Amino acid sequence: MIKLENVSKIYGKNIKALQDISLKFAEGELIILKGVSGSGKSTILSLIAGLSKPTFGEVIVDGKKISKLPDHFAASYRRDNIGIVFQKYNLIPELSVQENVLLPLFPLNLPREDMRQKAKKVLEMFSIEHKSSLMVRNLSGGEQQRVAISRANINDPKIILADEPTANLDEKLSREFIEILRELKSKNRTIVVATHDPLFFELDFVDKIVNIEHGKLL
């Protein structure tokens, strides 16, 4: 369960990204945050991920006040619960596919075999295992998208957050991505997608569409 209670976020002195927003998402739901660029969609994702803290209000995930977590706990919360797919993928181009996918687990210092198995499993799941040793910069946009999704799923997170995930993809690849979302939803993942791509608004498996404009819910 994800809850935003009267959340406002102000950047700098007076840039109001969100104004008194309250939202509630149930486990296993697919939610679309709809709005134009700068409407505040990404800020909501960022607050749910614990990447930033609200100026006012609370963000509560599974009963925990995320907005109050100190850095160390916020990091482990993200690692254990959240998978993020960024608009520009935010991969490290000079690392291999496997290294990028395993990057969230590096601080855990797990045995090599465990790491290898985890990478294999997730890369197979998103059909990119055959490129595991290639450097990310040599992959196409669609392949990079798959690597980003693989990385977001490396630790079986309960919540997937995707920020404009199809902004850099053509329609065919966008539809492939939507199929991946369908599969993730079937595994009872809670998925929040921030997008203004019309492809998402007509999907039969979307549970909720939230319209945002100028930091407010419509």
Add this chain to the structure above:
Amino acid sequence: MNKINFYLLEYAYSYIVRHKNKNIFIVTVFTLLVALLSTLFFITSSLQYELKERISNQSDIVIQNYKAGMPAAIDTALLDKLLEIEGITAGKLEVKGKYYFSQKKSTFYLLGVDAFEMQDDPLIVKLLDQYDLSDSEMLVSKNVKDVMNQAYYKEYFNFIKPDGSLQKVTIKAAFDVGNRVELKNLIIMSKDTLRKIFGYSANKGSDIALSVANKNELDFISSKIRLLLPNAKVTSKDDLLLEYDRLFDYDSGVFLSLFVIALFTFFIIIYDKANGLSSEEKREIGILKAIGWCVEDVLHAKFYEASLLSFFAFTLGIAIAFVYVFVFKAPLLGAIFTHENMLDIQNFQLNVHIELSYILLIFLLSVPVYIAATLIPSWRVATLDADEVMR
């Protein structure tokens, strides 16, 4: 941080490789700095060690006579007077001095010996045991022999006496001085022959060498001698040590000017690093935080990165300095430490003598500074909201 995290170590290594142009520059300056400093310390500590060894073979106090501010012969009669001073256990009149060979622009060091006299230097003792020197013969170092050969003196050498006449002395043998820097230009002959070359009469010598029972009293006895012989130059072992120390302080100053340039560049790098990261570097830290790394993890990886780079540059710098000084004999820079009247390292292997405290000092001056300069800006960025960093 108890256990080495090899994933973070590999990540740190890959980070260095990914930013290779910048890091090659840093490693170059870092290595140069360490190599310059280490060269300074290697040369000075090696030479100082040599000099102290040399001094240990010398007499406790040496007295030279001066007339009108110029060195002059000293009379053997003074010796009896000096031996009356309490604390002095033995003394001898020495005949020795420099001889400038203008044809080859070389300065020989001539030492007069007496078969019945005790010698302090083990090499001289060994040579005198090996060879019986007559008044017309001399022993020369291999270097002196080479110089003489170049001037076509193969069997003998003609020394020019103060009155312009020649003193012919036959070369009995050439000896190897090994690593004894100071004996490179040594010639050994009888005291009588040397007196003829220097124009001394039979009871005169170049100086008087004294042995003192209690080495802690060197200064005290030296001052007593100065009172007794106000015109004489009294030099104790302690004075020599001080003189060498002052000399190396001066040389180190010359060398330090080179070091300052390297240090200046190093601090520009430190300043640049400490003042912040590039947008690309910041973004990467933001990504790491977004995917679940905490501040400690980021700093852990950055610590590895800075340690790998600085340890590599430090080790490389030390290795370069070692090879430069002890294998290649410090070409160019070694000349700063060369003194014609004392040392000539050109034909000598500087002996490996390294003060570990100096290495530790260089390490503390460079590695922790660099690691701190890497960690501080990374910490600043890592403690910001990841969202803010990636925007």
